[in-house]
Every structure is written in C-alpha cells, then in structure tokens.
Amino acid sequence: MPAQTVIFIPARYASQRFPGKPLAELTGATGETKSLIQRSWEAAKRVQDVAAAYVLTDDYRIAEAVRSFGGDVLMTSTTCRNGTERCAEGVALLDTTPDIVVNIQGDAPLTPPDYVQGLIAAIAGAGPLAVATPVLPTDGAHLTRLRADRTAGRVGGTTVVQDAQGKALYFSKEVLPFDTATYEETAVTPVLHHVGVYAYTPQALTRYMAAPPSTLETLEGLEQLRFLDIGLPVSCVPLDPKGRAFWELNNPSDIPIIEEIMQKEGIA
Numbered sequence: 001m002p003a004q005t006v007i008f009i010p011a012r013y014a015s016q017r018f019p020g021k022p023l024a025e026l027t028g029a030t031g032e033t034k035s036l037i038q039r040s041w042e043a044a045k046r047v048q049d050v051a052a053a054y055v056l057t058d059d060y061r062i063a064e065a066v067r068s069f070g071g072d073v074l075m076t077s078t079t080c081r082n083g084t085e086r087c088a089e090g091v092a093l094l095d096t097t098p099d100i101v102v103n104i105q106g107d108a109p110l111t112p113p114d115y116v117q118g119l120i121a122a123i124a125g126a127g128p129l130a131v132a133t134p135v136l137p138t139d140g141a142h143l144t145r146l147r148a149d150r151t152a153g154r155v156g157g158t159t160v161v162q163d164a165q166g167k168a169l170y171f172s173k174e175v176l177p178f179d180t181a182t183y184e185e186t187a188v189t190p191v192l193h194h195v196g197v198y199a200y201t202p203q204a205l206t207r208y209m210a211a212p213p214s215t216l217e218t219l220e221g222l223e224q225l226r227f228l229d230i231g232l233p234v235s236c237v238p239l240d241p242k243g244r245a246f247w248e249l250n251n252p253s254d255i256p257i258i259e260e261i262m263q264k265e266g267i268a
Contacts (some may be wrong), residue, residue, distance in 0.1 A: 002125045003099035006146070007116070008074075008090045010083030011037055011106040013059040018252060022062050022106050026249075028258055028268045034069075037062060038250055039109035041071045046113040049120075051098065055106070056086045081213060082223035088205040097202050100124065107249040110261060115239050118248035119199045122237045128203040129253050131227050131233040134195040135160055136246055140183030143191050145247070145257070146173045146175050154251050158194040158222060160236060161235070168234040171222050195239070196248055199223065204232060 011022040017044040018024070034042075037055060044053040055066045058078045066073045074093045080086040087103050102116060102122055115134050122134045138146065149156030159176045161169045170176070171194055183189050200208075207230065214229035216222075229232050245261045247254060261267075 005049070005100040005102060005120055006094065006098040006139055007047060007050050007053040007102045007104055008087045009040050009053070009055045009104050009106050010086040011055055011057045011062050015078055016088060018250070021249065023065055024249065024255065026109065026262070028262045029266045030268045032268055035065055035192060036109060037065060037067050037106055040104060040106045041066065043109055043111050043113070044104050047116045048113065054090065056090045084205070084208060084223045087200070088209045091202050091205060101200070101202060101205065103198040105248070108196045109249070110246050110258065111195065111197060112244060115195060119237050122235065123199040126187050126235070128201055129207060129232055130201050130235070131204050131232055132199045132237050133224065134197055134239045135192040135236045136195055136239055136241055138189050138191045139185065140165060140187045140189060140192050141185040142193065143183060143189045146191070150175055154253065156250055157248060160192050160194040162192070162236045166236050168228065168236050171220070172225055173220055173222065194247065195246065207232060231246055
C-alpha cells in the first residue's frame with residue numbers, strides 16, 4: 001500500500017528579520033498579488049498523491065488569512081521553537097498518524113511540486129528514522145546572490161556540505177564550502193543550496209523532540225542540525241533545477257528577486 005503522506009507548512013508571525021513575513025504580498029506574472037503563505041499553500045497543493053496539507057501556526061492573523069483563501073489550518077502552541085517542532089505537534093493533532101510528514105517552509109513559494117515528489121520517493125521505505133531534504137547545485141549567478149547576501153550582512157540561503165554517500169555533514173548560513181573562484185553565470189559550482197523542505201518519519205520527529213536544542217542549531221539558527229547532533233543522518237536528495245531559478249524569502253529585499261523570477265517563469 002502506498003505510504004500516506006501529509007504536508008505541513010509551518011508559519012509564524014513573529015520574526016526578527018521580517019515580522020509578519022507569511023502575510024507579505026508577492027505579485028506574479030499576471031499582476032495578481034497574493035500573500036506569501038497563500039503562494040506556499042498553492043505550491044503544496046500542486047504535489048500529487050498527498051493525503052492532506054495544513055498550515056501550522058499559533059497566530060490568529062495567519063490562520064484567518066489561510067481560511068480566507070480556502071486553506072486548512074491546525075493551531076499549534078506558542079512554545080514551538082522551529083518548524084520541525086511545529087510539525088511534531090501537527091502529527092499529534094491528526095486523527096491518524098501518517099507514514100511520511102513533509103515540511104514545506106512557508107518562505108519558499110518557488111518550490112516546484114517535483115522537488116517534493118522526489119523527496120517523498122526517496123524517503124519511502126527508507127526506515128523508521130529517516131530524514132531527507134533536497135539540495136540544488138548552484139550556478140554562477142545563484143552563487144553570486146548568496147555571496148552578495150553574506151557580504152551585505154544579510155542572512156540569505158542555506159548551504160550544505162555532504163559526504164560521498166549523500167548524507168549531510170553540515171548545514172550553514174555561510175556559503176560553504178570555502179571557495180574564492182569566479183564562475184560564469186551558467187557554470188555549475190561546488191556549492192549546494194539547501195532547499196527548505198524536509199521529509200521525516202513520525203519516529204524521527206519523536207526522537208527530535210526528545211532531544212534539547214543543540215549548540216550548533218542555536219548558533220546557526222538551523223533546526224535540522226539537531227538531527228545531526230543526535231546521530232540521525234539526513235539524506236540529501238539531489239534535484240535537477242531544469243533551468244528554473246530557486247530563491248527563498250528571508251528578508252524584505254528578497255521580494256523583488258522572487259517577483260522577478262515569477263515574471264520570467266510565468267508564475268501567476
């Protein structure tokens with residue numbers, strides 16, 4: 001029987017870098033403006049063979065916005081420290097426990113459905129303590145944007161370094177590995193952009209919740225580092241961008257970048 005998969009979209013209103021980010025508006029190729037959380041919800045709904053999708057939030061403003069465009073909401077507690085903890089709470093709120101939980105970050109509206117479907121395929125049958133996340137090779141233009149954020153002191157995309165078996169060695173908001181080379185815009189670089197999507201088994205989430213936040217998780221502000229700290233490997237699933245650009249909304253300055261991508265790719 002196919003594994004039952006549920007998608008969660010954790011969303012919080014409070015943010016040091018961008019308060020109210022889920023309700024920020026983005027204008028697509030047709031001139032239609034939608035909130036970030038609506039675009040993230042629509043990205044989740046395009047994924048095939050999923051039992052359900054829910055926005056997880058503790059904020060009534062986000063909940064009302066989601067219900068206004070017909071989305072489904074589960075209200076979680078205010079004590080969740082990150083999206084993974086919110087997903088663990090979300091599992092407990094469901095009537096039945098799914099086989100696979102997918103966490104689509106509420107700040108990644110450009111996530112194509114095949115990224116998520118590739119992730120689900122990779123984790124299905126991988127064992128009770130499986131965790132997987134997609135990674136994208138960067139081209140020269142993408143790497144230039146990542147470096148520009150760090151030079152300007154902005155926290156931009158997350159990078160990952162992996163071992164020969166495709167297991168994550170480390171995630172960072174710095175641009176890793178260290179590389180001073182200059183690349184042509186379309187040239188492939190050694191830097192891997194970590195796409196903010198996760199697939200977990202419920203058992204892996206239980207192990208995660210049983211551990212306190214790790215030192216590296218706290219320093220980097222990256223929830224996935226707790227899995228590495230407690231010895232649970234995170235599988236990096238390489239994805240083919242197929243010529244599409246990917247960028248996350250971390251700062252207000254990312255809005256025009258994402259809107260430009262939507263214009264170029266005809267995303268309404």
